[in-house]
Amino acid sequence: MNKNTRNSRFRTLIIGGLLAITATVGLAEPGESNSASALDLGGSQITAIAGINAGEEVLSMYWAVFSQLMHSGQDIENLINQIAKASPRIINDITRRWNHPAEKMSYTNYRKIFITRERITAGDRFHDANRELVHNIRDKYQVDEYLLLAIIGVESMYGASHADYRVVDVFHTIAHSVPRKRKWAEKEMVQYLEFCAQNDLDPAVIRGSYAAAIGYAQFIPSSLTSYGIDHNGDGKIDPYTWEDALESVANYLVKNRYQPGSNDFSQHSRNWKAIYAYNHSKNYVRAVLEFRGRLKAEIEG
16 A cells, blocks of 8 residues: 555545544533534645534544554554544543642642541551562562552552543543643543553543543553553553552652662652652652551551
């Protein structure tokens, strides 16, 4: 297939897929936005004639995403069909959370989300049930075991809370309603679709946070592709197995300059900065470290 033929086929698939996407965008709940755009093709550029919403920006993002995926050798037709099947929606709660993130709260209020008796008890039970795995990863990476436990406790309540929104809805909503994060969403959506393709996951059904963080360790797609580990050797990185999720956290910390064997968590130490890399919020680092201390005291009795 020559380049011109390939590009023509790509444009046909993009147009058909995006027509399906924009035609099926629906209301997720009362008061949420709906968009229907007419498409006009001018050369190789898709221009959206928006209805009541910013359809042009959404279509531009999808164009950029699929164009990048085409050049990386992905099955564009299959990916477009999967996204069209998902019928991405605009979710107002995602917009609200981007505009008013919990990390902007006072620490007094922020810590109340995470430093709870329920979460500490869950961490103690998780440690009891997964002691061998935790210790193996601790020894391999020389990362503090209580820090590993604290991060997954704060991130997903030990797997109990990790799937608030469909990831395709997160990216779609950002494209519509959070323009300052549109380029970020474009980059992360490319990473997300590549990760799903490489690990036999259906991108239409995976759920995550308002920031598209998925799995028990709540990695955003670019972190999964950069730091995800296949602990159990099955040839796939599975963010929904504790083996892969826990080792990925340890790998992330070390690759972000955690100091192996050190328990120095003072502000701006290497270990403090490694936690800050996980979530660029001083409140987050403070909550993780406070929770680590409470959990350590609980486990060691």
